[in-house]
Structure formats: C-alpha cells, structure tokens
Amino acid sequence: AQSVTQPDIHITVSEGASLELRCNYSYGATPYLFWYVQSPGQGLQLLLKYFSGDTLVQGIKGFEAEFKRSQSSFNLRKPSVHWSDAAEYFCAVARSGTYKYIFGTGTRLKVLA
Amino acid sequence: SQTIHQWPATLVQPVGSPLSLECTVEGTSNPNLYWYRQAAGRGLQLLFYSVGIGQISSEVPQNLSASRPQDRQFILSSKKLLLSDSGFYLCAWSVLYGYTFGSGTRLTVV
Numbered sequence: 479a480q481s482v483t484q485p486d487i488h489i490t491v492s493e494g495a496s497l498e499l500r501c502n503y504s505y506g507a508t509p510y511l512f513w514y515v516q517s518p519g520q521g522l523q524l525l526l527k528y529f530s531g532d533t534l535v536q537g538i539k540g541f542e543a544e545f546k547r548s549q550s551s552f553n554l555r556k557p558s559v560h561w562s563d564a565a566e567y568f569c570a571v572a573r574s575g576t577y578k579y580i581f582g583t584g585t586r587l588k589v590l591a
Numbered sequence: 592s593q594t595i596h597q598w599p600a601t602l603v604q605p606v607g608s609p610l611s612l613e614c615t616v617e618g619t620s621n622p623n624l625y626w627y628r629q630a631a632g633r634g635l636q637l638l639f640y641s642v643g644i645g646q647i648s649s650e651v652p653q654n655l656s657a658s659r660p661q662d663r664q665f666i667l668s669s670k671k672l673l674l675s676d677s678g679f680y681l682c683a684w685s686v687l688y689g690y691t692f693g694s695g696t697r698l699t700v701v
Binding site: 510512514519520521522523524527529568572577578579581582583584 | 623625637650681690691692695
C-alpha cells in the first residue's frame with residue numbers, strides 16, 4: 479500500500495540556518511509528490527510539486543525539493559530559514575490513478591531568533 | 592482567479608447536535624472536491640471525495656456525510672455529532688493535480 483513517512487515530528491532551527499525536512503514514500507511507480515505548508519489555524523498552501531523530469535524542484539518562498547528514486551525520498555530544503563517559515567509542513571503523494579493524496583503526519587518547524 | 596470559501600471558521604457544538612459545513616469554489620468548473628479532517632499529530636485524513644454533482648465517495652466509515660448539490664458547492668454534514676468528530680476540517684479542490692485548500696473549520700464537540 480502507498481504511504482508517506484515524515485520521520486521528524488518537530489524540528490528546531492536558528493534563523494538563517496539551513497533546513498532539510500525529510501519525506502519518504504512507498505509507491506510502486508513514479509509518484510506524484512507534493513509539499514504543503516500550514517500556518518497555525520490555516521489551510522494548506524502548496525510549496526512545490528514533482529511529476530517528472532528534473533529531480534530538483536523549485537518552489538515558492540525559496541524552498542526546493544529533490545526527488546531521489548533510489549532512496550524513495552522527496553526531502554524539502556531551504557538554504558536560509560526565516561522566522562516566518564515557522565509552520566507545519568506536509569509531504570504528500572497522489573494515489574495511483576486518482577487525484578487523491580496520501581499525506582504524511584507533518585513536521586512542525588520552530589525557528590529560533 | 593480561483594478562490595475557495597469555507598465557513599464557519601470555528602464552531603462549538605454539543606454532542607448529539609447536527610452539523611453543516613459548507614465549501615464553495617469560484618473561478619473554475621467541474622473541480623474535484625475533497626473534505627479532509629486533521630487531528631492533532633495524525634496528519635490529514637481524506638473523508639469524502641467528489642468528481643461531480645451528486646457523486647460522493649466516502650473514504651472512511653464514520654458519523655459524517657457529504658453532498659454536492661451544485662458543481663462548486665460541497666457540504667459536510669452530520670445528524671448527530673460525537674465527541675470524536677472534533678477536529679480541523681479542510682475543504683479542497685483540484686482540477687488536475689495540486690490541491691487548493693480552504694482556510695478550515697475548527698470544530699469542537701462538547
């Protein structure tokens with residue numbers, strides 16, 4: 479069965495430091511992968527998505543993610559974190575043949591001033 | 592441009608009372624519509640999915656139901672709320688891949 483794992487429930491980084499949020503998926507074919515961000519009490523906003531082609535995907539707000547098929551990973555990165563990046567981040571994979579997503583349980587990011 | 596409206600933002604309801612949450616989409620036609628529930632520490636759970644008017648797929652057996660009376664309107668309902676129905680409910684739409692989410696409804700059943 480398809481699944482998405484975000485192994486880090488909480489991550490704390492200092493402002494200006496680099497960030498990497500991990501996402502591993504279980505899927506038989508080439509997956510459609512997504513990263514979303516959720517500010518407290520708000521809906522989710524799409525950061526970036528991967529369908530095919532270049533495995534390094536650029537998104538909004540300075541985020542990027544790299545698809546690594548050999549590791550079944552789609553990790554989210556940002557070179558320099560800003561205090562406004564504090565939020566919860568969700569990785570998702572689209573179920574095969576559908577537009578329905580499976581979401582990971584999320585990683586809550588805290589940014590220290 | 593496409594927008595999605597979800598209301599109310601917060602709701603406190605007693606156990607056994609009915610529920611109606613509404614979601615409307617503007618600026619697109621024939622979207623796929625979704626209801627998700629988010630519980631603390633448990634990520635997002637897909638509740639219902641609709642590809643057209645009157646077409647509802649239920650993902651999880653539960654105390655809730657959904658309806659799509661118009662192309663861009665999606666309603667989540669319950670006849671009698673349970674304590675376990677508390678959570679953050681999110682509506683979303685998509686035409687292909689890539690969801691747009693509403694701002695959510697925080698439901699507290701007391």
